[in-house]
Amino acid sequence: MQFSGNELAAVLKMAMAMIGADGRIDVREMEVVRNELTRFGASVGQMKALTDEAQKMEFDKAVGIISNFDYERKEYVSSYLAIIMISDGEIDDKEVALWQLVSLLCGLPEMDVNQAIDNMNNL
Numbered sequence: 001m002q003f004s005g006n007e008l009a010a011v012l013k014m015a016m017a018m019i020g021a022d023g024r025i026d027v028r029e030m031e032v033v034r035n036e037l038t039r040f041g042a043s044v045g046q047m048k049a050l051t052d053e054a055q056k057m058e059f060d061k062a063v064g065i066i067s068n069f070d071y072e073r074k075e076y077v078s079s080y081l082a083i084i085m086i087s088d089g090e091i092d093d094k095e096v097a098l099w100q101l102v103s104l105l106c107g108l109p110e111m112d113v114n115q116a117i118d119n120m121n122n123l
Contacts, residue, residue: 010065011077012054014102018084032087064088066106075119078108082116
């Protein structure tokens with residue numbers, strides 16, 4: 001699976017929103033994001049640049065970019081957000097609401113947390 005820099009920044013925008021959805025930033029959630037960026041081959045310098053780009057990106061621009069993904073990449077985004085949501089051991093109602101909103105706005109496939117875990121394990 002491939003993402004351009006702009007596409008990866010859009011995904012990171014949603015990941016950052018998920019991290020902050022419950023009002024606290026958890027180290028385990030940050031680790032999930034860092035590990036995924038590493039898996040996509042991002043160096044520490046590239047992670048910083050992507051983070052800066054994601055922070056500057058408007059939410060609606062990120063929605064527009066992700067909405068144009070093919071099914072496989074949309075499935076990845078939905079699964080990835082779910083993994084971030086559960087990584088701290090607690091599923092907050094605000095995180096679930098964000099996951100549902102992003103899924104609706106971006107046309108992500110419906111899934112439950114177990115399906116998301118299976119999807120991420122099969123990548």
